[in-house]
Amino acid sequence: MPLSQNSLNNGARWEVLWVRPKGGWARKAFDQDFSAALRTHNLLLLSGRKGVTLRSCNVGFPLPKRYEKKISRLNARGVYWCPYCITLRRFALDDYKRFMYCPVCDATTGNFHVRQTNPKATVIGYRRTRRVRVRRRVQRRTR
Numbered sequence: 001m002p003l004s005q006n007s008l009n010n011g012a013r014w015e016v017l018w019v020r021p022k023g024g025w026a027r028k029a030f031d032q033d034f035s036a037a038l039r040t041h042n043l044l045l046l047s048g049r050k051g052v053t054l055r056s057c058n059v060g061f062p063l064p065k066r067y068e069k070k071i072s073r074l075n076a077r078g079v080y081w082c083p084y085c086i087t088l089r090r091f092a093l094d095d096y097k098r099f100m101y102c103p104v105c106d107a108t109t110g111n112f113h114v115r116q117t118n119p120k121a122t123v124i125g126y127r128r129t130r131r132v133r134v135r136r137r138v139q140r141r142t143r
């Protein structure tokens with residue numbers, strides 16, 4: 001996890017998510033107590049829970065340098081940097097095909113920090129809205 005000591009004092013509030021044994025997400029909020037959140041995160045990992053995620057609720061974290069050259073290609077394959085989960089994730093398409101979103105924390109490609117770290121996020125959103133508008137205009141004319 002790309003967390004420097006500096007990034008721990010930036011007012012970020014933390015929560016830990018994991019998948020319940022019977023399915024569905026469980027979450028626990030830690031406010032600004034990062035070390036408590038990290039301890040719980042590590043304990044859950046040791047106990048073999050699935051989907052254990054330590055995430056920031058309010059602060060978007062930048063893309064690590066090592067992904068900078070790859071991120072365009074990853075975006076094209078549906079993989080985005082989630083600045084709140086602080087990891088790469090395969091984003092899902094929303095039901096109305098308007099945007100992509102993180103399946104764990106629901107951050108969308110309409111979010112400022114998501115767009116800032118994923119160069120293709122804006123392009124996908126723009127093309128989709130344009131295509132829908134053009135189709136509607138055509139339907140109106142034929143009526």
Ligand SMILES: [Zn+2]
Binds near residue numbers: 082102103105
């Ligand atoms: Zn996320």
